[in-house]
Amino acid sequence: MTAKRLQKELLALQNDPPPGMTLNEKSVQNTITQWIVDMEGATGTLYEGEKFQLLFKFSSRYPFDSPQVMFTGENIPVHPHVYSNGHICLSILTEDWSPALSVQSVCLSIISMLSSCKEKRRPPDNSFYVRTCNKNPKKTKWWYHGGTTRWRLTTAFPPSGSWMHALVGCYIENKNK
Structure with missing residues (x-):
């Protein structure tokens, strides 16, 4: 079930990506269980024009188990819910995960989280x-x-x-x- 679901989501992300997001095609050439999604900060936000990368890792229990998602690369956004190592504090990545969610919905949540930010700062801890x-x-x-x-x-x-x-x-x- 995991491979079939990932293939379906991969096609959806390739054909109809969320605004400012594109699948890094090289990341899926050798494996379907690890993807990199390139992301650009939305127009009119604190992150406008900035480029980021999201790393998605899927277990054999996906979609019943949430994907591991974190920012990766040289540019980690400075945000109150994003740690400098790329870890993201977002409830749908853990306790609020549902098999009805998808890579696209995670991407939309992350872009929404960044877009609503009023001040660039790291979490206090x-x-x-x-x-x-x-x-x-x-x-x-x-x-x-x-x-x-x-x-x-x-x-x-x-x-x-x-x-x-x-x-x-x-x-x-x-x-x-």
Whole structure:
């Protein structure tokens, strides 16, 4: 089922990509389970004219399991929900994922997230998170709660954990066990 679904989504992305997005054809020449999508910041936004790349990795459980999605390359957008290592704090990439979603819907959500940004800045916990996180953003447990962020690292604190201070963004728990 995974290969059939990916083939269908690949054709959809090639034939009708979201605005400002194009599939990097070289990325799918050897494998269908890893794609690079080239992205350009939308006109009239803080990211207008900037170019980014999104890396999509699909497990054998796709579409029941969300894809691993992160920014890659030399230009990672400076955004309150994008860490400098490319990890993206976006609920549809984790707990709000549904098999009804697609690569196109993820792309649209990311372009919408960037387009609605009012100030270019990193998440407040960027330095700490980037130093301590797993390379795979799916190994991070994100909690989304209003405009408040609390994070707990199970590797840095006792098993019971200790809540640190409030930050803006989303809850994260590092699963580097």
